[in-house]
Amino acid sequence: MTVTRDDEFHDVVIVGAGHGGAQAAIALRQGRFAGTILMIGDEPDPPYERPPLSKDYLAGARTFERILIRPPGFWIERDVALRLGECRDGRSRRASDHHRCGRPDRL
Numbered sequence: 001m002t003v004t005r006d007d008e009f010h011d012v013v014i015v016g017a018g019h020g021g022a023q024a025a026i027a028l029r030q031g032r033f034a035g036t037i038l039m040i041g042d043e044p045d046p047p048y049e050r051p052p053l054s055k056d057y058l059a060g061a062r063t064f065e066r067i068l069i070r071p072p073g074f075w076i077e078r079d080v081a082l083r084l085g086e087c088r089d090g091r092s093r094r095a096s097d098h099h100r101c102g103r104p105d106r107l
């Protein structure tokens with residue numbers, strides 16, 4: 001069991017709510033893993049596809065909802081807890097601080 005906060009326990013903690021993190025959570029549930037799963041991401045949004053971000057979303061060809069890896073309800077139905085806008089180091093962060101998640105600024 002992994003301890004994530006004094007008051008919160010999860011069997012699996014996935015750090016990073018990108019494609020890799022999302023697929024890990026999906027695979028665990030597809031494999032009938034019944035324990036608790038927490039996915040932590042420093043971005044404010046649930047997991048989304050990166051390629052269409054630049055090719056479709058920013059070009060106005062698709063809405064943000066249509067580039068989500070799964071609709072928001074999917075994570076609730078599969079009992080995958082999302083903690084967004086936060087670094088794994090436990091410091092609570094505002095979404096606008098995204099670029100300061102222990103890494104250099106980047107484009």
Ligand SMILES: Cc1cc2nc3c(=O)[nH]c(=O)nc-3n(C[C@H](O)[C@H](O)[C@H](O)COP(=O)(O)OP(=O)(O)OC[C@H]3O[C@@H](n4cnc5c(N)ncnc54)[C@H](O)[C@@H]3O)c2cc1C
Nearest residue numbers: 016017018019020021040041042043050051054086087088
């Ligand atoms: C705009 C764009 C277009 C792309 N187009 C293509 C393409 O056409 N074809 C292709 O093959 N690939 C493309 N890629 C690359 C592809 O999307 C990546 O290979 C893929 O996103 C990697 O997924 P990942 O989950 O491993 O990492 P990421 O997508 O980087 O996700 C990791 C997530 O974890 C978060 N994170 C990291 N550390 C922490 C921490 N300590 N605490 C909390 N959160 C943390 C990061 O902020 C990020 O949200 C593109 C990438 C981008 C950005």
